[in-house]
Amino acid sequence: MENSEIKKLIEEAHKVKEHSYSPYSHFRVGAAIKMDDDQVFTGANIENVSFGATNCAERSAIFTALSAGYKPKSINAIAVAGDTKDFLPPCSICRQVMVEFCDPETPVYLTREDESILTTSVRELVPFAFETMDM
Numbered sequence: 001m002e003n004s005e006i007k008k009l010i011e012e013a014h015k016v017k018e019h020s021y022s023p024y025s026h027f028r029v030g031a032a033i034k035m036d037d038d039q040v041f042t043g044a045n046i047e048n049v050s051f052g053a054t055n056c057a058e059r060s061a062i063f064t065a066l067s068a069g070y071k072p073k074s075i076n077a078i079a080v081a082g083d084t085k086d087f088l089p090p091c092s093i094c095r096q097v098m099v100e101f102c103d104p105e106t107p108v109y110l111t112r113e114d115e116s117i118l119t120t121s122v123r124e125l126v127p128f129a130f131e132t133m134d135m
């Protein structure tokens with residue numbers, strides 16, 4: 001993806017971060033995903049007093065796109081934004097959800113406070129993934 005496009009996607013991730021519901025951790029995260037028709041979906045982390053019911057930003061964005069009717073494997077890129085000094089990596093639950101709905105080569109853009117970008121991929125985040133074809 002072009003640099004300006006990546007920056008725009010990251011901007012969207014920062015914007016939706018403002019909608020984070022995180023009264024327990026006070027850790028706000030936003031994610032933005034770009035679909036194969038250039039549509040962008042966003043999601044924030046939504047916590048719960050029953051901590052296990054919390055939904056991360058990445059899953060919020062992916063589930064929003066799927067709920068809007070997008071098919072698996074129609075995600076072209078994922079950007080994650082927080083307020084961290086170092087790059088904010090997706091948790092393992094979100095990584096497994098990415099495996100289900102993204103091609104392994106899908107770029108995942110991680111960001112940090114100084115606005116630098118680390119480009120990784122679903123494959124790199126989940127090597128030797130458990131996939132539907134393994135069942």
Ligand SMILES: O=c1ccn([C@H]2C[C@H](O)[C@@H](CO)O2)c(=O)[nH]1
Pocket residue numbers: 022025027028029044045046047054055056057058080088089090091
């Ligand atoms: O990549 C990440 C890491 C954490 N969180 C959320 C989950 C929880 O609400 C809070 C603290 O873990 O941050 C995300 O949304 N995405």
Ligand SMILES: [Zn+2]
Pocket residue numbers: 056057058059090091092093094095
């Ligand atoms: Zn997660």
